[in-house]
C-alpha cells in the first residue's frame with residue numbers, strides 16, 4: 001500500500017501520525033504523482049491528498065482512510081472501547097477537521113498582503129476561534145485530547161493546532177490558542193508525544209520549504225519587473 005502525502009498537508013499529517021502510532025510498516029509514504037502538473041486527478045478524481053493506494057484501487061479523504069486503517073490494523077486502537085467513547089473521540093476529531101483545519105486551509109490563500117480580503121480573513125478566523133472555544137469544553141486535561149491515551153482526536157488536532165499557531169499570524173491574526181487555556185495546556189503537552197513530535201518536524205519542514213519557494217518566486221517576479229522597467 002502507498003499513502004500519497006506531503007509534509008505540509010495537515011490532512012496527510014493526520015493519517016501519518018496514525019500510521020506512526022500504530023507502527024504500521026507496510027505502507028510506503030510518497031509524494032503524489034503529477035500533483036504539481038495537475039495530472040493527479042488521473043490517480044484520484046478529487047485530486048487532493050492524502051490518498052491511500054491499494055494497488056490501483058484508491059481511497060481519498062483523510063477521515064475515510066483513517067477509519068479504514070483502524071479496521072485493517074486493530075493493534076493500538078485509536079478509537080474508543082465503547083460506542084460513547086468513540087463518539088467523544090470522533091467529536092473532537094470532527095471539530096479539529098471541519099471547524100479548525102478546513103478554515104485554516106482556506107486562510108492559507110490569504111497570506112499575500114496585497115491580495116488579502118479582510119472580510120474573508122475575519123469570517124474564517126472567526127470560525128477557527130469559535131471552534132477553539134468549543135474545544136475548551138471537550139479537551140482532556142491529562143495531556144491527551146480524549147480518553148487519557150493517544151487517539152484519532154490527537155491525530156487531527158496536532159496538525160490543526162500547528163496551522164493555527166504558524167499560519168494565522170501570517171494573515172494578520174494573533175495566535176488565539178493562549179486565550180483557550182485548556183487547549184493551550186493540551187498543545188504544550190501533546191508536543192512531547194513522540195508521534196506528534198515526528199509529524200510536527202515534517203510539518204515544520206514543509207512550511208520552511210513553502211516559504212522558501214514563495215520567497216524565490218517573489219524575487220524572480222521582482223527581477224522581471226525591474227528588467228521590464230529598464231527596457
Ligand SMILES: N[C@@H](CCC(=O)N[C@@H](CS)C(=O)NCC(=O)O)C(=O)O
Nearest residue numbers: 009010011047048049050061062063
Ligand atoms: N477533506 C479532505 C481535504 C484534503 C485536502 O484539501 N488536501 C489538500 C492538501 S492539505 C490538497 O490536496 N489540496 C490540493 C488542492 O486543493 O488542489 C481530506 O480530509 O482529506
